[in-house]
Structure formats: structure tokens, C-alpha cells
Amino acid sequence: xxxxxxxxxxxxxxxxxxxxxxxxxxxxxxxxxxxxxxxxxxxxxxxxxxxxxxxxxxxxxxxxxxxxxxxxxxxxxxxxxxxxxxxxxxxxxxxxxxxxxxxxxxxxxxxxxxxxxxxxxxxxxxxxxxxxxxxxxxxxxxxxxxxxxxxxxxxxxxxxxxxxxxxxxxxxxxxxxxxxxxxxxxxxxxxxxxxxxxxxxxxxxxxxxxxxxxxxxxxxxxxxxxxxxxxxxxxxxxxxxxxxxxxxxxxxxxxxxxxxxxxxxxxxxxxxxxxxxxxxxxxxxxxxxxxxxxxxxxxxxxxxxxxxxxxxxxxxxxxxx
Amino acid sequence: xxxxxxxxxxxxxxxxxxxxxxxxxxxxxxxxxxxxxxxxxxxxxxxxxxxxxxxxxxxxxxxxxxxxxxxxxxxxxxxxxxxxxxxxxxxxxxxxxxxxxxxxxxxxxxxxxxxxxxxxxxxxxxxxxxxxxxxxxxxxxxxxxxxxxxxxxxxxxxxxxxxxxxxxxxxxxxxxxxxxxxxxxxxxxxxxxxxxxxxxxxxxxxxxxxxxxxxxxxxxxxxxxxxxxxxxxxxxxxxxxxxxxxxxxxxxxxxxxxxxxxxxxxxxxxxxxxxxxxxxxxxxxxxxxxxx
Numbered sequence: 001x002x003x004x005x006x007x008x009x010x011x012x013x014x015x016x017x018x019x020x021x022x023x024x025x026x027x028x029x030x031x032x033x034x035x036x037x038x039x040x041x042x043x044x045x046x047x048x049x050x051x052x053x054x055x056x057x058x059x060x061x062x063x064x065x066x067x068x069x070x071x072x073x074x075x076x077x078x079x080x081x082x083x084x085x086x087x088x089x090x091x092x093x094x095x096x097x098x099x100x101x102x103x104x105x106x107x108x109x110x111x112x113x114x115x116x117x118x119x120x121x122x123x124x125x126x127x128x129x130x131x132x133x134x135x136x137x138x139x140x141x142x143x144x145x146x147x148x149x150x151x152x153x154x155x156x157x158x159x160x161x162x163x164x165x166x167x168x169x170x171x172x173x174x175x176x177x178x179x180x181x182x183x184x185x186x187x188x189x190x191x192x193x194x195x196x197x198x199x200x201x202x203x204x205x206x207x208x209x210x211x212x213x214x215x216x217x218x219x220x221x222x223x224x225x226x227x228x229x230x231x232x233x234x235x236x237x238x239x240x241x242x243x244x245x246x247x248x249x250x251x252x253x254x255x256x257x258x259x260x261x262x263x264x265x266x267x268x269x270x271x272x273x274x275x276x277x278x279x280x281x282x283x284x285x286x287x288x289x290x291x292x293x294x295x296x297x298x299x300x301x302x303x304x305x306x307x308x309x310x311x312x313x314x315x316x317x318x319x320x321x
Numbered sequence: 322x323x324x325x326x327x328x329x330x331x332x333x334x335x336x337x338x339x340x341x342x343x344x345x346x347x348x349x350x351x352x353x354x355x356x357x358x359x360x361x362x363x364x365x366x367x368x369x370x371x372x373x374x375x376x377x378x379x380x381x382x383x384x385x386x387x388x389x390x391x392x393x394x395x396x397x398x399x400x401x402x403x404x405x406x407x408x409x410x411x412x413x414x415x416x417x418x419x420x421x422x423x424x425x426x427x428x429x430x431x432x433x434x435x436x437x438x439x440x441x442x443x444x445x446x447x448x449x450x451x452x453x454x455x456x457x458x459x460x461x462x463x464x465x466x467x468x469x470x471x472x473x474x475x476x477x478x479x480x481x482x483x484x485x486x487x488x489x490x491x492x493x494x495x496x497x498x499x500x501x502x503x504x505x506x507x508x509x510x511x512x513x514x515x516x517x518x519x520x521x522x523x524x525x526x527x528x529x530x531x532x533x534x535x536x537x538x539x540x541x542x543x544x545x546x547x548x549x550x551x552x553x554x555x556x557x558x559x560x561x562x563x564x565x566x567x568x569x570x571x572x573x574x575x576x577x578x579x580x581x582x583x584x585x586x587x588x589x590x591x592x593x594x595x596x597x598x599x600x601x602x603x604x605x606x607x608x609x610x611x612x613x
Binding site for chain 2: 051053055100101104106108109110112113114116117118120121124125127128241245252256283284285286287288289291292293294295296298299300303
């Protein structure tokens with residue numbers, strides 16, 4: 001067994017064993033940290049591997065939150081089933097947006113703008129939909145006691161943490177498998193030079209849509225979990241630009257296109273932002289102020305992200321892959 | 322026949338506010354056309370000028386129009402420094418990195434102001450600007466009319482500068498071909514700084530003329546940057562006059578759709594137009610107009 005693997009497994013063991021012994025609000029922070037790491041991994045499939053950074057991923061997060069939230073509040077459909085409604089909707093929307101934008105050769109800045117615009121359109125539409133609670137949002141009714149079927153744990157809040165951790169591990173494995181497959185190679189090829197990729201016989205349109213859909217579906221699942229964790233779906237939060245920015249930030253700061261980068265980014269960026277909010281709540285805006293400085297610093301000084309930095313300091317081979 | 326009054330009213334106020342949108346978009350487009358950077362932080366310079374006006378109003382009771390000679394040079398200086406010390410370092414970087422840097426600037430400026438002034442809403446009321454003029458069907462507030470007039474004059478001034486002066490011609494030359502311009506001895510780096518300062522100055526003018534009309538808050542830049550992007554794509558990337566016309570189109574679209582649809586959907590209508598233009602005419606609807 002290589003040392004890297006031992007290190008990885010040791011970290012994983014810490015993540016699995018320690019949290020139940022933490023205080024409740026540290027647990028809360030940790031749930032967000034793990035959830036955002038997962039969102040970063042999902043973003044990285046399109047933004048990092050394929051080179052198409054989306055600043056509109058909140059759209060799919062919101063779809064996941066609203067789909068299962070609405071099915072649960074009106075028909076008491078279990079979130080475990082509602083999740084798949086979100087997945088289906090996200091698949092459809094991502095395929096549509098992907099087809100439209102990629103078909104017409106939109107990339108670079110324009111792709112960023114188009115994704116922001118699509119997410120903002122969705123937010124504006126939801127704000128005007130009374131079925132979804134409009135601007136007030138959608139409160140999710142509480143169950144009297146913990147229930148796995150209803151995805152509600154009032155006494156054992158730590159259950160949410162293990163769900164989030166399960167998502168993160170599964171997401172990271174998906175990314176890792178993808179990156180080391182011929183499919184992932186094709187995506188990276190598209191990032192480097194789309195014309196050349198097309199010359200090699202790669203159907204770039206289909207590949208890009210695939211990456212977009214996969215990224216969207218993974219994001220949507222996180223949205224469902226989030227909705228049933230906070231038990232309130234607020235349009236300005238789950239569909240807002242700040243959420244999209246935060247998702248992208250995690251992956252960019254951690255390391256674009258790397259398997260563990262977003263995990264590292266999530267643990268650093270999100271920890272800083274959450275604790276800033278807790279300890280410096282009197283200074284609204286400090287969290288994103290710090291995030292902005294991190295973004296500029298990383299982009300100017302080390303575009304390979306924090307993982308690239310660590311890699312230089314500790315030469316571990318598996319990290320960058 | 323239906324009453325034309327409300328429609329005329331919507332067209333007029335839409336065109337007037339559209340002129341201000343155009344001014345914001347022209348600045349954004351200038352930077353794209355010359356420096357080839359998409360400045361996500363452009364709206365933040367507009368927001369910054371509003372807060373300069375607020376400070377001046379609180380300190381010496383100046384109204385936002387009187388703050389112009391102080392706030393505009395100040396914001397231009399800020400733009401100059403940003404180009405010189407931050408953007409200039411990303412000119413050869415991949416466009417993604419450039420976007421990340423200007424996006425980071427957006428976050429820092431927006432939340433820097435939030436830290437300084439708090440997330441509150443402020444407004445500066447100027448009684449002289451609140452009068453209403455009537456032209457037949459249409460009523461227009463003095464403040465809005467003045468905002469549109471100043472915007473049009475500023476854009477006219479920019480147009481004359483870009484077409485009639487040596488410096489302006491040099492800037493346009495850089496926009497066409499940076500390397501050729503450098504070869505014939507144009508100081509590209511310095512003119513990048515000048516262009517950036519001019520661009521942020523335009524945002525500052527827009528911010529100041531808007532100040533008496535709206536409530537300012539730290540995230541207001543986002544609203545205008547999104548509109549500016551829509552307008553720039555509509556008018557054609559790098560096409561300065563196209564951006565101005567695009568501004569008026571978007572202003573009218575918003576006010577007319579607020580009249581006939583739900584007012585809260587007016588932003589969505591502009592965004593849908595944006596997507597359609599992006600998909601079908603990515604070079605803008607005035608693609609044949611003169612490029613700067």
C-alpha cells in the first residue's frame with residue numbers, strides 16, 4: 001500500500017469518527033464544509049476538467065431543493081424519491097442549456113455570462129410562482145420525530161453530516177473514475193483545444209453536454225439534502241448568484257481540474273467563511289470580502305490552486321490526479 | 322383604440338433610463354474592445370461613486386451632480402490603480418484567470434463597502450430634482466431627464482475623444498491590433514491604464530446621475546453590471562455606439578414589459594433577450610456598425 005493511500009484513509013477515518021464528538025455548531029459548520037466540497041467536485045467536472053466555468057450552478061442546486069421540497073410539502077413524497085425528480089429536471093435543463101450554448105459555440109466569458117443569465121431567469125420565474133411560495137420561499141413541515149424516510153433528524157443532527165460525507169466520497173470517486181477514463185481524457189482534450197479534439201473524432205458537443213448534465217445532477221442532489229437539512233427553501237439563497245460564486249470559488253481556490261482540489265478548497269474556503277460569519281457576524285460582508293481576496297490571490301499567484309501549492313511542498317503523486 | 326398614454330410614458334422613461342444603462346455599458350465595452358478583458362467589477366465602480374456622493378453629501382451637503390468633479394477623478398484614479406497593479410498582470414493569462422481576477426475584485430469592492438457602510442440602504446434626496454415636467458401624455462421627473470442628458474453628453478464627449486483626438490485614435494488602434502500599435506510606437510501599457518480610467522470614470526458618471534433616483538446599497542453594482550452585459554452583447558462586443566443604442570433598447574424593453582407583464586418579471590424579459598441574442602446574434606444586432 002502506498003503512503004498516499006494510507007494518508008488518505010487516515011484522513012477519511014478522522015472525518016468519519018471525530019465529528020459526533022464535536023459541539024453542535026462545529027458540526028453545523030462541518031456539514032456545510034462537506035456539502036460545499038461536494039458541490040466543488042461537481043462544479044469541477046464542467047469547470048475544471050472541461051474548461052467551462054459555470055457561475056450559475058445555483059440553478060441546479062435550487063431545482064434539487066425546490067423539486068423535493070415541493071413534492072414533500074404538498075404530497076408528502078419522500079425526499080429520497082423527490083431527489084430524483086430534481087435530478088430529472090436538472091438533467092433536462094442542463095441538456096437544454098448545454099445544447100443551446102454549445103451548439104452555438106459559446107465558451108469563455110460568454111459561457112460564464114450565459115450561465116449567470118439562465119440562473120437569474122430561473123430565480124425571477126420562481127419568485128413569481130405562487131406554487132413554490134414566491135419570494136417568501138417554501139417552509140418544509142417538520143416531522144414529530146427523526147425519520148430516515150422523511151430525511152429529518154432533529155435529535156441526531158449528525159446523520160446529515162454522514163449523508164453529506166457519503167455524497168462527498170461518492171462524488172470524489174465519480175470524478176476520479178471519470179478523470180482516469182477515456183471519457184475524462186476527451187473532456188480534458190476539449191479544454192486544451194476544442195478544434196483539435198474535434199479533429200481526433202471526439203464529438204465535442206455531446207461530451208460537453210454530458211459533462212454539464214453530470215455536474216448539474218450532482219449539484220441538484222446536494223440541493224435536495226440542503227433543503228431537508230435547513231427545512232426552508234429560500235429563493236434568494238438557493239438560486240442566488242452568491243451561491244453560484246461560492247461553489248465555483250471552492251473548486252478554483254482548491255485546484256481546477258484536480259480530484260482532491262475542491263475537497264481541499266471546500267475545507268479551507270468554507271471553514272474560513274463559516275467561522276467568519278459566526279465570529280464576525282457584526283461585520284456583514286467580511287466572509288465574501290475574504291473570499292474575493294483569496295480568489296484574486298489564487299488567480300494571480302498560483303492558478304493551479306492550493307493543491308498545486310501543497311504538491312510543491314509535499315511531493316505526493318496521487319494528489320494532483 | 323386603446324389609450325396610448327401609458328405606452329408613451331413607458332417608452333419615454335424607458336429611453337431616458339436606457340441612456341444611463343448605455344453609459345454603463347459603453348464603459349464596459351471600451352475595456353473589452355481595448356484591453357480585451359471582461360471587467361466583472363465594472364458595476365462596482367458605479368457603486369463606489371454613489372458612496373463617494375453619499376460621503377460628500379453627509380460632510381458638506383453637496384448634491385450628487387455637484388459631486389461629479391470630485392467623485393469622477395477619484396474613481397478614475399481607482400480604475401487606473403486597478404489596471405496598473407492588478408489587471409495588467411493578467412493580460413497574458415488565460416481568459417478564465419482574467420475573469421476570476423475581476424470577479425474577485427467585484428467581491429472585494431462590494432463587501433469592502435458593506436463592511437464600511439453596512440448593508441443599509443441610503444438615498445440622497447434633492448428637492449430641485451424631484452419636480453415633474455409634463456409633455457402632453459408624458460410626465461418626466463427632472464432628475465431622470467438630467468440623468469439622461471448628462472449620459473448622452475458624456476457618451477458624445479467620449480465619441481469625439483475617440484474619433485477626433487490623437488490619443489483616442491491611438492486607443493482605437495490598440496483595440497484593433499495591440500501588437501501593430503506597439504510596433505508603431507504607441508505606449509500600449511499606458512493607454513491601457515488611461516482606457517481603464519476612462520471606463521471607470523464613465524461608470525462613476527452613471528452612478529452619480531442615478532444617485533438621486535434610487536436607493537443605494539452595497540450590491541447595487543450587480544444589477545447594473547448584469548444589465549450592462551446584456552446591453553454589450555446586444556450592441557456588439559467592442560462596439561461603443563452599439564452599446565449606447567443597446568442601452569436604450571433594454572431600457573425601453575424593461576419599462577414596456579413592466580407595463581404589459583408582471584412588473585417583477587421585467588428583469589427576466591431582458592435576460593431572455595440576452596440569451597436569444599447570445600445564441601443567434603453573438604456579435605450583436607448592430608454587427609455591421611463601426612467598431613471602435
